[in-house]
Amino acid sequence: MKTTPEHNERMANMTFGSVYPHYVTKVERKGRTVEELHQVIEWLTGFDPKKIEQLIEANVPFKTFFEQAELNPNAEQITGVICGYRIEEIENPITKQVRYLDKLVDELAKGKKMDKILRHA
Numbered sequence: 001m002k003t004t005p006e007h008n009e010r011m012a013n014m015t016f017g018s019v020y021p022h023y024v025t026k027v028e029r030k031g032r033t034v035e036e037l038h039q040v041i042e043w044l045t046g047f048d049p050k051k052i053e054q055l056i057e058a059n060v061p062f063k064t065f066f067e068q069a070e071l072n073p074n075a076e077q078i079t080g081v082i083c084g085y086r087i088e089e090i091e092n093p094i095t096k097q098v099r100y101l102d103k104l105v106d107e108l109a110k111g112k113k114m115d116k117i118l119r120h121a
Helices: 003-011 016-029 034-045 048-057 062-068 073-077 094-111
Strands: none
Touching: 003 048, 003 062, 003 094, 016 034, 016 048, 016 062, 034 048, 048 094, 062 094
């Protein structure tokens, strides 16, 4: 499935703070913790829990969120399908980065081991 310019624009303008509670709900419902969620976000972006909170309070869009992030060099190892899109085929950088985060949260919620989620093995 190919992303459209409208889809990419919507992804870039969606605020991190509006999506974050859904991430929390998803992982907690599956028995994982907010601390584990923060570990995953920090691995991908370099943001510690304090910075995550600041970004939520500032209501930053994903475009700004990822412009401020130091993306993990192993992020390219995140592959597969999320929300009907094959991550490795997404061309728009912001959309791809949002889907990286979605995929990591999904793996966490599915009970995958943290070493695998953080691409250590």
